[in-house]
Amino acid sequence: MKDYRKTKNDIVLAIEAFTRSIDSSNDYRGDMSLLVQVTSNLKLVRLGYWERLIRSELDSNLYLTAQSKWARWFKPAPKLTWLDIVNADGYKREKSLRALSKDGAPNAFSLALAVRRLNDWVPQVRTAAREVLPSMLKSTEPKYVTEVLCMLLINWHSWGKIEEIDKHLFLDMVISEKMALLLKSRLISSTSGPMPSLLSQIGRTGILDNYLNEIASNAVQPYVRAKAYRSLFESRMTWVKSREWQWIDKYYGEQKLVPIIAERKIDVQTPFLELLNRSAVDRSPIVRQVSAEFLIRNIESLGIHARNLAEKFAADKSANVAEQGRFVLIKLDEKALNK
Template sequence: MQELQNTTNNIVIAIKEFTRSIDSSNDYRGDISSLIQVTSNLELVNLDYWERLIRSEINNNLHSAIRSKWEIWFQPSVKLTWLGIVHGDGYKREKSLRALSEGAPNAFFLALFVRRLNDWVPQVRKAAREALPSLIKSTAPEHVAEVLCMLLLSWHSWGKMEETDKQIFLDMVISEEISLLLKSRLISSTSGPMPLLLSQTGRTGILDNHLNEIASAAVQPYVRAKAYRSLFEGRITWVESRKWQWIDKYYGEKKLIPIIAERKIDVQIPFLELLNKSAVDRSPIVRQVSAEFLIRNIESLGIQARIFAEKFAADKSSNVAEQGKFVLRKLNEKALENDIKN
């Protein structure tokens, strides 16, 4: 809470510095360098709050500056540029979007821009859509990757952003450089919704060739489990959207259910190699996935099935051990049937 308050205070101070810097020497554009500095390490959450704060402080400070700094009969046309994209007036947001000619100065400002794809004014969404390609090309890849993560995790709640815009954005950012940045984040992050992020990146093939490394090296076990499952199945799934489903119409009860989409992945890794690696993973969450696919492939593994089953049956995790014992029972039943036939 204290960190939020400190950041709020710093942003308020930065906006005051911006409004004080507006004069004819900079064509009434002002200097937002202080605000860029304050927001450069800001986590891309609570963006609604930051937009409202910036909009409110700009309105208050510009009004004061015009009354105290300039004569009442001369009110210059202040050029808000990046700050204009969160203006309360849709026309000014649209105008600011179309006036941007340089890349985003940091991930925070790029996130504010991308959020205009979900703006409540259609003309603003159109302006953002049209300006986005050149902006992406001229923005540092690390900023693009950070905003891509934010977008993939939140756009399911963006009711005004069209599906075509989502795909257009993904098509624009797919590159080897971005894929390496995403892979690094998925592997190194110790917290946060990284499994969800991995699922959502499945909309494209940007990480297909890195799934094996992610499965082996990711810090979070659920990320490793998701990567292994995708490799075992040869497909990756994600939540495309959610829709309401009636539970009881009489009592008016309904719930949101996820709509699952999937895409085939063309990554050829031998099944036994995946099984060997996942079976010795340090987390029972991953070993459970390994045991599950052992169960699915009992018939095709031959003697290897018993070796793995015995290993799983002795696992310190009760869930994994139960799966191993299940396979052993199946193998023993099969062996008994064969003895009777012979």
């Protein structure tokens, strides 16, 4: 909470410094360097709150500056900046997007503000964002694009106004080998955060298909490894496409929000038994459970390998994995008796 209050105070002070710097010496553009510095350390969460704070502070500071600094008959309009992307006026948001279309974002936070306009409540702003983002992304440092892409993919299923075509267009903008390597590194090295959801959403494209084996073996988070192994076992990627309300009980007016799952086939040729053996010795029971699940699904085709793996699982320290192993042994014994 202390860090949050400090960040809020730093942003307020940076906006004050920015508005004070607006004068004829810089063509009324103002100096955003302090604000860029402050927001460069900001995690890309609670962006709606930060947008409202910036909009409120900017409006009040510009008003006070105009009253004290500029004559009533001469109130020069400040030039459009990255801050105007969150302006309360939809016309200014659209105009700022178009004015900044060829500029690279100064940090990930600024780029995130631009990308969030794909979900803007004004259709013309969404159109502007769709049109200018390709050139903006090309001019922005890849590390910033990667950070914003991760934020976007994790959250966009909850965005009510972004269209499915915009999601595909955005992914098409960023697909490249360089971006694949950055995303793979993020998925493997991240110790926290919703990385399994990120892997699922990236699975909309084939950008990481050839790296799934590496992710399955090396990712720090067990659920990421489990997701990668499951995708390889099933030869498909699945993700939450959207969430929709469905009736539980119409009589009592009860509904629940359910995820709508989409999928895409993947063509990664990894021998099934190799996947099974690798996942069976994973350090996490979460992954070993996935391995045991696919052993159960494929008992008939594995021959002697099925019993060897089942015995290994039956002796596992995890109760859930051990139970799956014993289940396979029972099935194999029943099969042997019926011969």
